[in-house]
Amino acid sequence: MKRKAEDEPAEEPLRKKPPRGLNGSSHFREGLLQQASEYHDQYLISEPYQHGVIHNLLDSQLLRKVRTEIQDNLSFTPKETDIYKIYQSGDLANLDGLEDSSLKRLPSLLTLRDTLYSAAFRDFLSTVTGSGPLSGKKTDMAINVYTPSCHLLCHDDVIGSRRVSYILYLTDPDRPWKPEWGGALRLYPTIVHKDKDGKEVKVPSPDYSGSIPPAFNQLSFFAVQPGESFHDVEEVYAKQKDSKEADDESDEARVRMAISGWYHIPQQGEDGFVKGLEESLAERSSLHQLQGSGDQYDKPLPAVRQYDNNDSRREEGEEKTGGEDEDPLTQEDLEFLLKYMAPTYLTPDTLESVSATFGDECSICLEEFLSSKFSTSLKANIEKQESEILPSTSEDIEKAGPWGVARPPHKHRFLFQQASGTESAGDSVDSPIQELLCNLLPSRAFRKWLQLATGLTLSSHDLLARRFRRGKDYTLATGYTGDESQLEIVLSITPSSGWSGDEDPGVKDGNSGAKQAEIAAESNDKELSKEQIPNAEEGKDKEPPKDQVSSIEDGKDKEPPKDQVPDAEEGKDKEPAKDQIPDTEEAGFGGYIAYMASDDADDASSDTGSNDGVEVPLDLSTGGRASKPSTQKPKPKLNKADPAVYQAATDEEDDGVLFSIQPSWNTLGLVLRDKGVMRFTKYVSCKARGDRWDVLGEFGVIFGDDGNDGSSGVEGDKEEDEEAERLVSSQQPEMTFEHTESETEIESSESD
Numbered sequence: 001m002k003r004k005a006e007d008e009p010a011e012e013p014l015r016k017k018p019p020r021g022l023n024g025s026s027h028f029r030e031g032l033l034q035q036a037s038e039y040h041d042q043y044l045i046s047e048p049y050q051h052g053v054i055h056n057l058l059d060s061q062l063l064r065k066v067r068t069e070i071q072d073n074l075s076f077t078p079k080e081t082d083i084y085k086i087y088q089s090g091d092l093a094n095l096d097g098l099e100d101s102s103l104k105r106l107p108s109l110l111t112l113r114d115t116l117y118s119a120a121f122r123d124f125l126s127t128v129t130g131s132g133p134l135s136g137k138k139t140d141m142a143i144n145v146y147t148p149s150c151h152l153l154c155h156d157d158v159i160g161s162r163r164v165s166y167i168l169y170l171t172d173p174d175r176p177w178k179p180e181w182g183g184a185l186r187l188y189p190t191i192v193h194k195d196k197d198g199k200e201v202k203v204p205s206p207d208y209s210g211s212i213p214p215a216f217n218q219l220s221f222f223a224v225q226p227g228e229s230f231h232d233v234e235e236v237y238a239k240q241k242d243s244k245e246a247d248d249e250s251d252e253a254r255v256r257m258a259i260s261g262w263y264h265i266p267q268q269g270e271d272g273f274v275k276g277l278e279e280s281l282a283e284r285s286s287l288h289q290l291q292g293s294g295d296q297y298d299k300p301l302p303a304v305r306q307y308d309n310n311d312s313r314r315e316e317g318e319e320k321t322g323g324e325d326e327d328p329l330t331q332e333d334l335e336f337l338l339k340y341m342a343p344t345y346l347t348p349d350t351l352e353s354v355s356a357t358f359g360d361e362c363s364i365c366l367e368e369f370l371s372s373k374f375s376t377s378l379k380a381n382i383e384k385q386e387s388e389i390l391p392s393t394s395e396d397i398e399k400a401g402p403w404g405v406a407r408p409p410h411k412h413r414f415l416f417q418q419a420s421g422t423e424s425a426g427d428s429v430d431s432p433i434q435e436l437l438c439n440l441l442p443s444r445a446f447r448k449w450l451q452l453a454t455g456l457t458l459s460s461h462d463l464l465a466r467r468f469r470r471g472k473d474y475t476l477a478t479g480y481t482g483d484e485s486q487l488e489i490v491l492s493i494t495p496s497s498g499w500s501g502d503e504d505p506g507v508k509d510g511n512s513g514a515k516q517a518e519i520a521a522e523s524n525d526k527e528l529s530k531e532q533i534p535n536a537e538e539g540k541d542k543e544p545p546k547d548q549v550s551s552i553e554d555g556k557d558k559e560p561p562k563d564q565v566p567d568a569e570e571g572k573d574k575e576p577a578k579d580q581i582p583d584t585e586e587a588g589f590g591g592y593i594a595y596m597a598s599d600d601a602d603d604a605s606s607d608t609g610s611n612d613g614v615e616v617p618l619d620l621s622t623g624g625r626a627s628k629p630s631t632q633k634p635k636p637k638l639n640k641a642d643p644a645v646y647q648a649a650t651d652e653e654d655d656g657v658l659f660s661i662q663p664s665w666n667t668l669g670l671v672l673r674d675k676g677v678m679r680f681t682k683y684v685s686c687k688a689r690g691d692r693w694d695v696l697g698e699f700g701v702i703f704g705d706d707g708n709d710g711s712s713g714v715e716g717d718k719e720e721d722e723e724a725e726r727l728v729s730s731q732q733p734e735m736t737f738e739h740t741e742s743e744t745e746i747e748s749s750e751s752d
Helices: 032-044 060-073 092-097 107-116 119-129 277-283 286-290 331-337 348-361 372-387 394-400 432-440 444-454 718-730 739-750
Strands: 052-054 077-080 084-088 141-146 151-155 162-169 185-187 190-194 200-204 210-212 219-223 231-233 256-264 363-367 415-417 458-468 474-479 486-493 593-596 657-661 665-673 678-681 692-701
Touching (some): 119 219, 363 657
Antiparallel strands (some): 052 219, 162 219, 415 458, 474 678, 486 692
16 A cells, blocks of 8 residues: 555645745846945935935836735724724734635735835845844734724824834826825924923924835835834825815825734844843833833923912902802803803803713813804904914914913824913903903803812812814823812813714804703714725624635634735725725814723734824724713723723624713713813814814812812802892893703703
């Protein structure tokens, strides 16, 4: 009897784990690997920090085949966090775990991966960048697709063992990318400061100084440098409705496909491995700084002001009696507040209803909060500012007017104003925004109103007017670190419409005055359809069809976890983004504020290979969710491996959103923020109809030893209530207001 090998020759299996020591030079442009010294010289003199760009890196036919394989076989998952919005494949390192039948459909992609991580090219990059040896054992790469409104905000890529970052562009070779479409890799210079100990501290500028537009077969790369290699990816801009571009240059042409990844430091068993190096690099990550309590070079710095407990109306030498701040609003208080606030919110019954709702939910939204007269003046002032062209640089903006520019950009960027210093109701200020900052919000009368509306006792305030410019501004997620909860208010004063699908949100019946307190009902969740995402499943865990690319994890056949491996379908000969581009009206403009609970990942030691940020639920990102209060209690946890990564909720779990506020006109949001709760303002897309404007207030809360905040609530003397009601009614003769109706509206909104 003959051996099986002699009787029936076995088919040679496809090589799943090729040795990364292979030369791989045959696929590169002829002579490229011999030009390391030349590219190194260019690398040394590049600005704002050292980086390299190589055009025509590889054989173009290989990349064309890679594009075809991607289009025919791979599916992409829409992902959105506070820091990015993209479509992404699974980690291409998992190609090694696929079955032979699947790998046979991705031969060019496998060749490309092995070529990029070959010993020859790793040595080339190491020489060009001076980074030291690079690992061929640890691959870290994924395919990212940016369609109109997609973006990646400022960060420095410093996570774990990363040593060199790179982007290989796979844009359409037959339709060259136009710089005006956006999508450029932008590099940020750093400003060097010296701290009190004389140590140099580098802080990124709020303005980028280098821009590298995408181009087919172009490689951009740089050594990862803690606190220095700051960069972002410019938003891919949607085609303007009045654009004269040809049809073939519409949104469907603006598909920025690229393979992004990192070369890591040598792993254990490789030449150049240094024990403990990876851990020491992680400690210097700017993402750890993002979770910290701030930095002395940040703008704006906190401007916390303690309330003056002395009543300016008292005779000299007369002391304040206990509990006076919890008294009902006096006639003098009401006369002052009526200059700014809608009369409805000053009636005792409305305050009682607001307080009851806030006590149950710890959050509430009040529409048409400002008075008709003041809001009209404020709106005219804001619209005038929006009509004026701002200077192009942050330095010129700060020189030209009252606005500062928030920084550093790996934490936040927006325009801001703080109180000018004239914080007395009798002092004049030069704009309605400063009236809010200097007169209304820090006043004793407004403090009393807030205490009555929330049932809290307030000790301090920190006020900030903010303007989030289209195509520029945002705040990334940070957790509140105080030991006691704090009250936060967001007065949304965004005059432009259409942010959450409404033609004119927040403006009812023109200047009709105040509206009764209400909580906005949640709108139906929206999901992208299968037609909007190529080859996308509907988010359900199920066994993939036999003709799909299979998945191997730890060498065993099993159902692939979500987002960990590429999926594939045959016969889908199309651009990966043609059918995945969301309608411009559905994609959302950003600009919303979200309060979210934080959860750590199951595997705290995992290195995801990307700056994942805080996951954004789909209905929130598309504007499909109205301002949402929640009674959920946050359970803050830190991810030990990557403090910027928080586990996304599954279909069966809560999505972590505690409260959200869409941009709107004349809406006040109140929220009691606990320790660990994350807050961010989503990047405002260039396609928004206007900028986002608001005033943010953070108020310290005094809690008693028994956990009670110590306030006496909203109950007061009946005669004083009636007097307040008469005074408020005299200020709104054109309005008909029934207290029972107000209560009913609040209570019915709670049940939505």
